[in-house]
Amino acid sequence: MSDVDDATVRASVASTPALTITVADENYTVEPTDAPITIGRVFPAQVQxxxxxxxxxxxxxxxxGAQWVAVDHSSNGVFLDRQAVPSVIVTNGLMLHLGHPEGIAVTFHLGAPAEREAAAGGPGRDTDGESDDDDGFDDEVGETTGESEYTDPGVVRAGAAVAARRQELNIAQRTLARDKVMNAGALISFEKGxxxxxxxxxARLEEALRWPLGTISRIRWGEDTGSEDAGERTVAMTNTVEAPFMVQAVQLALDTMRHQVDLLPEPSDPDFTQRxxxxxxxxxxxxSVASNAARTTKGAPEVILVLSAVRRQYRDVMLRAARSPRATLGQQVFAARQRAExxxxxxxxxxxxxxxxxxxVEADAPVSxxxxxxxxxLLSSLTRA
Known part of the structure; x- marks a missing residue:
């Protein structure tokens, strides 16, 4: 993706509100960076x-763009005002029924609960503008159902960077909790991606870590975080500090993805290709995260080892995907060139x-x-060989 396209995507994400999903008195708040979000009966649906x-x-x-859109992928339908709809733009207060005109009700609200309360001047806010039960996080899928099965490698990268910076500055997790920067449980969850x-x-965390405002988000997006005028506030982590945390974070994310792979149906299953x-x-x-770490970290062979593990897993899953009768062109050509070495x-x-x-093409991205x-x-030639 070009720098212009990347900037456009980030601008679009920045203008899209968070979304709170309510199902059976349970609230799930997701950010636009979490999209796509799936509601379904079983894993890998984030809302089950x-x-x-x-x-x-x-x-x-x-x-x-700057909107959330709900798209039907079901057998029994999605209903708005008793009418089946293939897709619908999500508006504040929208209610859909799943599986039947009077089926499971799902309600959507734009913005996180705390943001809506603040906009309405509602209760639950103390004098510093924070929620009484502020744990540093919006309500998320992971907090409702246990550890989230969705892995954002950008969050993995940012969490590892924060953990490394804390160690550099010798700041304990309990210190940040005591100073009301972020509670220990929420910090651990973040640092593990x-x-x-x-x-x-x-913002509070960046101040405690002596980083310029916006640094953690820039790390998530893989942007340059250095500054000639920042002095001691420049983001600069030594290899010996950064590598162990990065390896741990990538390995944790990889373990989560291996669990997802174990739960995949057979390649012949209609749901296989999407999952x-x-x-x-x-x-x-x-x-991409592991490769970037390997390029910038010297004297840390453990980074190369975890990068190798990620690539092996990717190769294995691509070859499995290529066996599906619904395999994409990219999956087929990847498998063909692997066979041809x-x-x-x-x-x-x-x-x-x-x-x-x-x-x-191999990433299923659009090309001419x-x-x-x-x-x-090429695929035809390799297949005949």
């Missing part, structure tokens, strides 16, 4: 509803496309029609 009318993947919540703090908590696509997307992001550079050259184009045709010709 145990009802026989609910499909495994029933409703998918996506961000489009499981959750993302709300903006006010990030394996989500796993592969997360693995690509995690590989061709690197991505060699395969791209044989197809007459750039490495970037072939990499995009001519590029697709060239890759299909």
């Amino acid at each position: 509803v145990n009802d026989k009318r609910i499909s495994r993947t029933h409703l998918r919540l996506e961000t489009r 499981r959750s993302w703090p709300r903006q006010t908590t990030l 394996v696509g989500m796993v592969l997307s997360d693995l690509r992001k995690l590989e 061709l690197s991505v550079d060699e395969a791209a050259n044989a197809a007459g496309v750039s490495v970037e184009v072939l990499t995009a 029609g001519d590029a697709v045709a060239a890759v299909r010709r």
Whole structure:
């Protein structure tokens, strides 16, 4: 993705509100960076509803521009005012019924609960503007159902950086809790890449770590965090401090993804392609985090080892995905060049496309029609060989 496209995506995400989902008196608050969010009967749905009318993947919540959109992926339908709808823009207070016109009710509110209370001047706020039960986090899927199965490698990277910075400055978790920066449980969850703090908590944490405002979010997005004028406030972590935390965070994320892989259905299952696509997307992001750490960290072989583990897992899942009758072109060509023992550079050259184009095809990203045709010709040649 180009710098311009990346900036556009971030601007869009920044203007999209958080979304609070209410099902059976349970609230789940998600950020636009968490999208897509799935409501369904079983894992990997982040919001699970145990009802026989609910499909495994029933409703998918996506961000489009600055809006949330609910898209039906079910067998029994999604209903608005007793009418089946294939998709609908989420508005504040929207109520949908799943599986039947009078089925499971799901209500949506734009913004986190604390933000809505603050806007309404409601209760639950003390004199410093924080919630009485502030734990440093918006209500999240992970806090309601146990550890979240959704892994954002950017959060993994940011959490590892915060843990490393704390050790550099010799700041204990209980110290940050005592100073009301962030409670210990929430901090542990963040440093392990499981959750993302709300903006006010990030600001307090950055001040405690002597980082410029916005640093943690920039780390999440992989942006440059250095500054010539920042002096001691520049983000600079030594390899010996950063590497162990990064390895631990990446390994934790990889373990979560392996659990997701173990729960995948057979390649012939109709749900397989969508579910394996989500796993592969997360693995690509995690590989990017680990690869960047390997490039910037010297004298730390454990970083290379965890990068190797991520790549092996990605290869295994891609080869499994290629066995599906619904395998994408990217999955098929990846498997074909693996069988032919061709690197991505060699395969791209044989197809007459750039490495970037072939990499995009294998990641199921959009490319030109001519590029697709060239890759299909390559796949046909490799399949006949």
